[in-house]
Amino acid sequence: xxxxxxxxxxxxxxxxxxxxxxxxxxxxxxxxxxxxxxxxxxxxxxxxxxxxxxxxxxxxxxxxxxxxxxxxxxxxxxxxxxxxxxxxxxxxxxxxxxxxxxxxxxxxxxxxxxxxxxxx
Amino acid sequence: xxxxxxxxxxxxxxxxxxxxxxxxxxxxxxxxxxxxxxxxxxxxxxxxxxxxxxxxxxxxxxxxxxxxxxxxxxxxxxxxxxxxxxxxxxxxxxxxxxxxxxxxxxxxxxxxxxxxxxxxxxxxxxxxxxxxxxxxxxxxxxxxxxxxxxxxxxxxxxxxxxxxxxxxxxxxxxxxxxxxxxxxxxxxxxxxxxxxxxxxxxxxxxxxxxxxxxxxxx
Numbered sequence: 001x002x003x004x005x006x007x008x009x010x011x012x013x014x015x016x017x018x019x020x021x022x023x024x025x026x027x028x029x030x031x032x033x034x035x036x037x038x039x040x041x042x043x044x045x046x047x048x049x050x051x052x053x054x055x056x057x058x059x060x061x062x063x064x065x066x067x068x069x070x071x072x073x074x075x076x077x078x079x080x081x082x083x084x085x086x087x088x089x090x091x092x093x094x095x096x097x098x099x100x101x102x103x104x105x106x107x108x109x110x111x112x113x114x115x116x117x118x119x120x
Numbered sequence: 121x122x123x124x125x126x127x128x129x130x131x132x133x134x135x136x137x138x139x140x141x142x143x144x145x146x147x148x149x150x151x152x153x154x155x156x157x158x159x160x161x162x163x164x165x166x167x168x169x170x171x172x173x174x175x176x177x178x179x180x181x182x183x184x185x186x187x188x189x190x191x192x193x194x195x196x197x198x199x200x201x202x203x204x205x206x207x208x209x210x211x212x213x214x215x216x217x218x219x220x221x222x223x224x225x226x227x228x229x230x231x232x233x234x235x236x237x238x239x240x241x242x243x244x245x246x247x248x249x250x251x252x253x254x255x256x257x258x259x260x261x262x263x264x265x266x267x268x269x270x271x272x273x274x275x276x277x278x279x280x281x282x283x284x285x286x287x288x289x290x291x292x293x294x295x296x297x298x299x300x301x302x303x304x305x306x307x308x309x310x311x312x313x314x315x316x317x318x319x320x321x322x323x324x325x326x327x328x329x330x331x332x333x334x335x336x337x338x
Binding site for chain 2: 035039042043045046047049050053058059063066067069070071072073074075076077078079080081083084085086087088090091094095098
């Protein structure tokens, strides 16, 4: 591959990386604002309700402990889903870069050996 | 002489590094590989989890109407808990059987940053929960299924304890609160903390499976 060919290949791969990163991380930011924060706020409200009911005698300590444990698990669920989402976005970015590499390799092989079909 | 050797050495390593990168890229391209960091999407899990969520919300909406009366007693609703827990066991078994993906624990460290919206001690307790044995090497979907199972069992045991002929009716009404069901699922004003927590865990399970669903047409 010539020097200019390498530069084009590098630009193609970088474009793929930048494009997919923008899509992925914009989605994550929106998700945090529209889903994670409101859900955590709901959990915080529940904690206040539990504390109030414990204080006014509606709940025994045992009931409060169980409901408190449920709030911790709810928060853990939010975090695990968020972690899963991050993994998926990183996966999408890596795969976008690999697809760009495939495109570059196919282009280079076609230039070197005209008439052959795509190998990938 | 020494300077010339040093410059030639640097040039050699630069060239070698460039060649290594090029070789890696070509190898990656020629292999046609893709990486899989999450568990693969599974339509059965998606459908089972969605159906469970729908049935659970119907169940709670119904109980909001009858909590504090004999129709709300646990003995009248025992069967539904068996169905919910069976659905969660199916989801967990299917998820555990899926190949691929990296352990969710690796990503959870990053995800914990989301816990910054929680106050001090709660953040520590969430970290402790996620560090429990058995969760470290599981996929995120499996962990969510395990948490949802624990949540459902909590609700079942509280329903049994708080909604029966000998318990004060107020313990049952505070478990399910009053209609509309909308307050429990969509805003931060729920007066039924336990039902709200179960609802959140189920929603995260459904959402996590949807997050890994490939775009239609691909």
